Amino acid sequence: MGNFRYRDDQPHEEPAVTLDAFLEQPDATAVRLEAGEDARQLIPHLDRLQLIEVSFPRFRDGRGFSSARILREAGYKGELRAEGDVLIDLLFFMRRCGFDSFASQHSLNPVDVEAALNRYSNVYQDATDEAVPIWKLRHG
Amino acid sequence: MRILTGNDLKTGAVIWWTGRDWSLHVEDAADVGEHGEAVLAAEDGARRVNGGYIVDAEATPDGPRPAHIKDRIRALGPTVRPDLTLKPADPTAGDWVI
Amino acid sequence: MYRYDQYDQAMVDARVEEFRDQTRRRIAGDINDDQFKPLRLKNGLYLQLHAYMLRVAIPYGTLNSVQMRKLAHIARTYDRGYGHFTTRQNLQYHWIKLEQAPDILAELATVEMHAIQTSGESIRNISADQYAGAAADEICDPRPWAELLRQATTFHPEFSYLPRKFKIAVISSKEDRAALRWHDCALRIVRNEAGEEGFEVYAGGGMGRTPFIAFPIRDFCPANQIFSYLQAILRVWNLHARRDNIHKQRMKILVHELGEEEFRRQVEEEFQTFLALGTDFPQAEYDRIAAYFTPPPFETGLSEEIDRSDPEFALWVDRQTVRHKAPGYAIANISLKPVGGIGGDVTAEQMEVVADLAERYSFDDVRVTHAQNLVLPHVRKQDLYAVWGALAAAGLADANLDLVTDVIACPGLDYCTLANARSIPVAQKIQQRFADMDRQLDIGELKVKISGCINACGHHHAGQIGILGVDRKGTENYQLLLGGSGAEDTSQAKITGPGFDEDGVVDAVERTVERYRELREPGERFLDTYRRVGLDPFKEAIYG
Secondary structure, rough: OOEEEEOOOOOOOOOOOEEEHHHHHOOOOOEEEEOHHHHHHHHHHHOOOOOEEEEEEOOOHHHHHHHHHHHHHHHOOOOEEEEEEHHHHHHHHHHHOOOOOEEEEEOHHHHHHHHHHOOOOOOOOOOOOOOHHHHHHHHH | EEEHHHHHHOOOOEEOOOOOOEEHHHHOOOOOOHHHHHHHHHHHHOOOOOEEEEEEEEOOOEEEOOOHHHHHHHEEEEEEOHHHHHOOOOHHHHHHHO | OOOEEEEEEEEHHHHHHHOOOOHHHHHOOOHHHHHHHHHHOOOOEEEEOOOEEEEOOOOOOEEEEEHHHHHHHHHHHHHHOOEEEOOOOOOOEEEEEEHHHHHHHOOOOOOOOOOOOOOOOOOOOOOOOOOOOOOOOOOOOHHHHHHHHHHHHOOOOOOOOOOOOEEEEEEEOOOOOOOOOOEEEEEEEEEEEOOOOEEEEEEEOOOOOOOOOOEEEEEEEHHHHHHHHHHHHHHHHHHHHOOOOOOOOOOOHHHHHHHHHHHHHHHHEEEEHHHOOOOOOOHHHHHHHHHHOOOOOOOOOOOOOOOOOOOOHHHHHHHHHHEEOOOOOOEEOOOOOOOOOOOEEEEHHHHHHHHHHHHHOOOOOOEEEOOOEEEEEEEEEHHHHHHHHHHHOOOOOOOOOOOOOEEEEOOHHHOOOOOOOOOHHHHHHHHHOOOHHHHHHHHHOOOOEEOOOOOOOHHHHOOEEEEEEEEOOOOEEOOOOOOOEEEOOEEEOOOOOEEEEEEHHHOOOHHHHHHHHHHHOOOOOOOOHHHOOOOHHHHHHHOO
């Protein structure tokens, strides 16, 4: 199975619509962002959004990492889901960029997923997660 | 003729398809005719080869000689380090490449 | 030099275990090569022509003797007794087994080394001036900044799946010894009018099939904001680069397509975003790192005298040593370009000789240069003779720095699966043609750079004489280029015309050199003459 969710709230049931459709539907609460689409277009609507699904059409296409950070940096608190060619070795970076759920097209072994997420106890730099960068640990 | 080469998954050594198995020596390479893709798919799936591909070669009395210089260097070893090739004792081995 | 604390050590140790796990999954068949490839590349492991190749990071080209001995040990134990220093100040092993690669990384981790981000579409190992901390002309040692950025860019979550590779260089002098503007992001430490330290930033450089020289994107970025600025550059590129054609995904292409002004505007906008996030490392962290790079305890009152009675030694001193900032000391360059040898290749035994010399005579410090040579940065002048003697005994005392035989060459078709033609034999033939020392000295500075394919690992675009190997209907063919530079007068070499076979290109180089000797005015280097007279007189000499 390839679905993992790291949130305490209930999963959002409404299907995610395309960005264009979302911008035209004032009551839509879930959107799917394709690679290459501008995440900043969602910023005026973050209050009503409960689910943003960011597409990873190929694992090599890392645009979604920037999209995720832009959304979190703008204050988005809802579910942020990475969807598509999501491989185990991307999960750690995705979590750090603010993704809190994964819908991988691959079957991912939960043990491997846990190992990948917990491999590094510390990080060198700030991102969009709670991890304290090493420089902060060094200087108290 | 068409022969198959690739690298051994675990060691990276250059290998050639003999028809049944893989050999370090291009002399052992078998003509695969039109079956190259099928053999490669099966062997890659079984993880007996990595990065396999089909090579055009000429049949000679000494065995297959790949058509392209890159594959001849693959078969022998670096021309600038005869000591590291498969034929370190043969001072003329490099002539086969060029 | 920098030393790991428990955090740095835990990071590389975890990386070794991660790669061990990834390798296990690949060998067990849990992942295929398509999925494994980007993972192994992020650990510098390529599948090459004859075997796997491991590229070891040498951050900003600095090594100590323990590290150098470990590199020798790995060469002897896991490879075939040698390693190859590259144009990116790294070391490559050409005969690695996948099943042993995790063990090699574990060995490296014991001496605070790794292969993290030495390949793949990531922020690569950061290069710097090889004379850092020793050069008389530097504003400050650039390596603390390089180390700070090394940490900041290691496993950066947003920028670990970039459109393509991303190369950073840092220097702090006017003279450029690091091919600065051939990098994606080039940083030169400067002081502004108020005396504050900051960076002159260039962006969008790179060689490869579409060469560009980095353009000046910002005159002055305050030093303590450089990580924000760098992230801004990376984000603009990551969001907007093409993803449909691997040959058009380097940042230089985006800069070219957007235009310098628009690219700069977007970076400035994103810069404000990052400044507001406050992700820059604080002064205290810079100070902590910089403390590792305080100058070694140079002795005072040393003699400046060098006994030049041995003419071979005198020649080596004149050619290979450079002025040091401390009186009584010299920077000693070690040539890895013996005539007829393989440029950049060093045996395990030679590594150990260099390690011993560094430990004994150079405050335990060795540098790797982008020209594939080594440097002992801090040698007392009175010790130069002993150093030279030991180098000579190890076959490392050639006196050809920046001369026509100091050829940069990529591994080429002898080793590389991407290559179209061999590079090393061409380099060797040029060396043999110009082996006569008097002739080399008469020609003077002449930087020859050879690549075996358009990826340009041999820096042919930056060669005063560049050679590019191509595949012409299955045979090796070589194009000749003139007028490039990787120094502060950066320029891109131009193709002279139709290509040649191996001997033909060596003849063409000789005709080029002879024409230069006819045309030069007193004091002119080859590059100066070329720039004064242009390409035509040389074309005439080459093609008749």
